[in-house]
Amino acid sequence: MNHSDLDRLRHSCAHLLAAAVMEIWPDTKRTIGPAIDNGFYFDFEFSRPITDADLEKIEQKMRQLAKGWREFKKYTLSAAEAKKQCPDNPYKHELIDAVAKKNTPITFYKSGDYWDLCEGGHVDHPDKQLIHFKLLSIAGAYWRGSEKNPMLTRIYGTIFPTKAELDRYLTQLEEAKKRDHRKIGKDLDLFVFSDLVGKGLPMLTGKGATIRRVLERFVVDEELKRGYEHVVTPPLAKVDLYRTSGHYPYYKETMYPTMQIDEEELILRPMTCPHHFMLYKAHPHSYRELPVRYAEISPQFRYEKSGELSGLIRVRMFMLADAHIVCTKDQVKEEIVKVLELIDFVNRALGLKKGVDYRYRLSLGDRHDQHKYYKDDRAWDEAESVLRRVLQDTKADFYEAKNEAAFYGPKIDVQMKNVNGKEETAFTVQYDFVMPKRFQMRFTNASGQEEEPVVIHRASLGCFERTMAFLLEHYAGALPLWLSPIQVAVLPISDQQRQYATRIDHALKLAGIRSQLNQENETIGKKIRAATLQKIPYMIIIGNREQQETDQQSNDPKKMIITARTREGKDMGKTSLYQFINLLQKQIEKYL
C-alpha cells in the first residue's frame, strides 16, 4: 500500500468518526477531519464537554455505522445550496466561502446517512476497509490554528489496513512511553521538580548533574581544541542592552519582567549574544585576530508559556553551550563549515547518526513579514544563499523551512525527534547581519579601514537539559559508558568481602572511574538485578573465590582479582582490576 492509499483510509475513517459523533450528539458542529502522520483527527464544537470515557462509545457507534457504508458518493452544490445544508455551522460556511472564492466546485461526499463537505480522497469499500481503527485521545485545538479563534475539541484516532499493523503501532506507542525521559529520569533518579521551586525548573540530582558535568567538560575541551575562547559573562544585564540589540521588542513576551534596583533596570538574560558583543567591543580589533570565537556555558532564562513546558525538553532556565563567532564576510562560509563539523563530531561522540537521529533544517525568513524579520532583502538573500551553499557543498541532507528564521538572519537547525515523534531543535547555527550594525562592531581591515564583521550564533551541544533528554530516550536510559553517572557497581557477595570490596571501590575511584559500592545485606542476585535496573554498565562481583586469589596486603591493581559482568548480562570472567580499568579507560578515551 502506498502513501496516498493510507491517507485515503485515514481520511475515510475521519468521516466515519464524524458520522458517529453526529449520530450520538446531533447538535454538534463539525469542522474538518484530515489524515495526518500515523492517523487522523476531526475537530468538533460540542455543546457539552466530552471525555476520554466517551471514546469507546463513539468507537462502537463507528463500527455499527461502517457496516452500512458501501461507498462514498460524490455530489456538487452551489455555495448557497451548500450553506443551506448546514445552516447553523459557521465553520462550514467559512470553508464554503473559501472554496467558492477559488472558483472550484463545491463537492460533498455521502456514505450511509452521513454527508460532508469534502475535497475527496476516500476508500472504495468503506464497509470492508474501515475496520482496524482506534480512537486515541481528546485534545483542544483552535479553529484554523489561530489562538484568536474559538477552541474546538479534537479527537485523534488511527487506522491501519490490517490488525497486525494496528497492533504493532499501538505497541510502539506503549514502548515509547517506557523510553520517555521523564519516566527514566524518575526511575534512575536523575532530576526532580518541586512545586516550591517552580514549574519548568528542574533540579539535577548528583547522578543527573554528573551527566551534565561530563557533557560540559567534553564540549568545553573540544571547543578549546577548535580555537574557541571560553568566557564567562553574567546571567543578567540592564534592559538597555536588549534594547540596543533589538531583542527586547521582539522577545519581551518571553523574557522575565525587569527588576528595578537603585537607578538601574535589570533583566534576566534570555540569550548570551549581547554580552559577547560587549566583550568584543571592549577592544579594537584587527582583521588579523578574526575570527574571534567566544564560547560560554551559559545559563539563560525564558518565560515559556506554562502549557509548553515539558520535562527537560522545554524549561524556563537552561544551560546552553553557546558561542558567537565574529568574522569577516569572506570567512563566514569556512566558519559555518567548521561549526557543522563540530556538531557532527559532537553527535558522533553521543552516538547519534546523521539522517537517522538528526537532520538539518535550513530555516528561512519571509521577505514580506517586516514585523518578525529585520528588513534588508539583499542581506537576507545573501545570507540564505551562503547557508544553502554550505549545506550543498558539504553534501548534507537537509530540508528548507520558511518563516523559521531568527529576526536577525537565517539559520541551520539540527532537528531531533523525541520518542513521541515530536521534532525539536537541538542545535542551531545562525547567520547574523543585524547585530554587528546595531552594536556598531568594527574591525580594522588590511587597508587600515574600519569594516563591519558578521556574527555567527551557534550552539554546539545545544542546551544540556534538552540534549540529556534526547540521549536518555535514545538509549532508553542505558547511556554509553563515558556518560553513565555510575560506571561500575561493586557488589560483594557477603559481609566477609566488605573490606576487599571497599579497596576495589577506592582503587576504581582513584583511576577516575565512577564506581559505587553496594553494601546492602542482600543476595548477589538481587544486587545484580538492582544494578541492571539502574543501567550501570559494569558490575564487579566479589566473593570468596576472588578474595582468596588476591594478596590481601597489596594495593596493586595488577594483583587484585575480580569477576565482572555487563548490564547486558555478558559474563566477562575473572580478571585483574588493572586489566579491567584499562579496558574501561580505553572505551572512555575513544570519545574524549
Next chain:
RNA sequence: GCCCAAGUAGUUUAGUGGUAAAACGUAUUCUUGGUAAGAAUAAGACCGCGAGUUCGAUUCUCGCCUUGGGCUCCA
C-alpha cells in the same frame, strides 16, 4: 495562555461521606549466600492547596497550584 484529563507513603497503584490499604522500596534483626532466598519487626500519607455543602469531606461542589495529552508558541 487555551481545551481535556489526573493529583492518595520514596515509587506504582487500590479504596471509601465517618481522617486510609497493598506491592515494591527503606531500616533493624535472624537463618542464608555465586546472578530476583526466606522470616520477623518497624518507620513512612495533615489522601496537591484553599474555600463551600454537611453533624462529619481524602471522597461532593467551586477556585487555585502542579503534572500529562493537544493547540498556540519555540531567539
